[in-house]
Amino acid sequence: MINTMNDMLCPVCGRSTDNQIDGRCRDCFLKTITLASIPLVVRTIICPVCADVKKGKRWDKLDKDFEELIHDVIVQALKINPQAHDVSTSITLTTTNPAIYRAQITVTADVKGVKAESQLVTEVRISKETCDACSRMAGGYYEAVIQIRAERRFPDKDEQQQMLELVGEVVERQYLRGDKLSFITNIQELPEGTDVYLGSNNTARQAVRTAVERFGCRYSESPSLAGKKDGKDIYRITYSLRLPRLVPGDIIRVGEDMVLVRRSGKMTTGINLESGLEFSEHTDNLKDSHKVSGVEEAGNAVVVSMEQDTVQVMHPSSFKQVTIKKPAHFTGTAGEDVRVILIEDRIFILPS
Ligand SMILES: [Zn+2]
Ligand SMILES: [Zn+2]
Numbered sequence: 001m002i003n004t005m006n007d008m009l010c011p012v013c014g015r016s017t018d019n020q021i022d023g024r025c026r027d028c029f030l031k032t033i034t035l036a037s038i039p040l041v042v043r044t045i046i047c048p049v050c051a052d053v054k055k056g057k058r059w060d061k062l063d064k065d066f067e068e069l070i071h072d073v074i075v076q077a078l079k080i081n082p083q084a085h086d087v088s089t090s091i092t093l094t095t096t097n098p099a100i101y102r103a104q105i106t107v108t109a110d111v112k113g114v115k116a117e118s119q120l121v122t123e124v125r126i127s128k129e130t131c132d133a134c135s136r137m138a139g140g141y142y143e144a145v146i147q148i149r150a151e152r153r154f155p156d157k158d159e160q161q162q163m164l165e166l167v168g169e170v171v172e173r174q175y176l177r178g179d180k181l182s183f184i185t186n187i188q189e190l191p192e193g194t195d196v197y198l199g200s201n202n203t204a205r206q207a208v209r210t211a212v213e214r215f216g217c218r219y220s221e222s223p224s225l226a227g228k229k230d231g232k233d234i235y236r237i238t239y240s241l242r243l244p245r246l247v248p249g250d251i252i253r254v255g256e257d258m259v260l261v262r263r264s265g266k267m268t269t270g271i272n273l274e275s276g277l278e279f280s281e282h283t284d285n286l287k288d289s290h291k292v293s294g295v296e297e298a299g300n301a302v303v304v305s306m307e308q309d310t311v312q313v314m315h316p317s318s319f320k321q322v323t324i325k326k327p328a329h330f331t332g333t334a335g336e337d338v339r340v341i342l343i344e345d346r347i348f349i350l351p352s
Pocket of ligand 2: 047048049050051052130131132133134135
């Protein structure tokens with residue numbers, strides 16, 4: 001064998017080489033390095049309830065598809081030689097069992113100017129563990145109670161249903177925003193209303209505020225000591241949420257007037273049934289005004305005749321002709337039926 005000027009002999013294998021790396025030929029150099037390694041088995045933990053992934057002590061949202069997660073787990077478990085540059089990795093996954101993925105990994109890189117390649121295999125095993133939030137939910141954990149009530153009356157079924165829907169809406173929104181404790185632990189129906197137990201006090205507060213805006217509710221809150229955690233007192237908050245005393249359709253007496261309530265929050269608005277004019281008053285000033293009837297009590301009466309300021313209708317039970325002041329909203333004509341309501345021997349035409 002004739003060596004040219006540039007050729008040297010590899011001290012390890014004795015073959016001639018034109019380029020020594022670390023004092024040996026390319027093949028002998030590659031034998032001295034480990035380009036990449038990975039344990040034979042890699043594990044990842046997933047919550048079977050919410051599919052969150054455990055990372056160290058934390059639980060993270062699974063915000064990618066499952067195979068991408070397996071790829072990430074492999075890439076994190078790979079140990080690449082620190083001398084490697086321009087590393088590229090390709091992974092082929094096969095699975096016969098949803099809890100086990102087999103991976104064939106090819107790593108290529110440049111090490112000291114030599115192109116190196118490494119073939120690895122590993123198995124990714126997915127184990128299940130219920131995350132902290134899901135265990136709390138299963139354990140009946142709660143930070144807050146919303147008591148759905150009404151001011152000086154019992155809320156009816158529809159109202160309670162509406163409030164439950166509102167709470168459910170806020171619970172879902174806050175969960176999607178990342179509050180993992182945003183769940184309903186328990187719903188208790190009571191004669192005076194409904195109690196909703198919530199995992200997250202923050203969600204409870206948001207729900208209560210929404211109820212105030214949307215339904216004109218009032219609320220008060222009271223903390224109670226629930227125990228200690230890491231030496232700190234843990235409080236649960238009870239929100240007593242009160243629906244307005246007056247609801248649309250109620251007819252209340254305000255002085256000598258009868259008012260059909262359209263809306264009641266901080267202000268109560270409606271229609272003065274005798275004049276047909278708009279009514280508006282601070283609810284606080286209506287403490288002495290009680291419901292005397294409601295639109296559900298209305299019946300039909302025939303309009304007999306009309307004059308400038310009066311209407312004659314046939315009384316629905318005595319069938320006598322009664323003359324009443326024509327309310328501003330009245331648009332009927334003789335012979336037609338109108339909705340009327342009888343309150344204490346007086347007859348009022350309801351707006352249509
Ligand atoms: Zn060699
Ligand atoms: Zn979970």
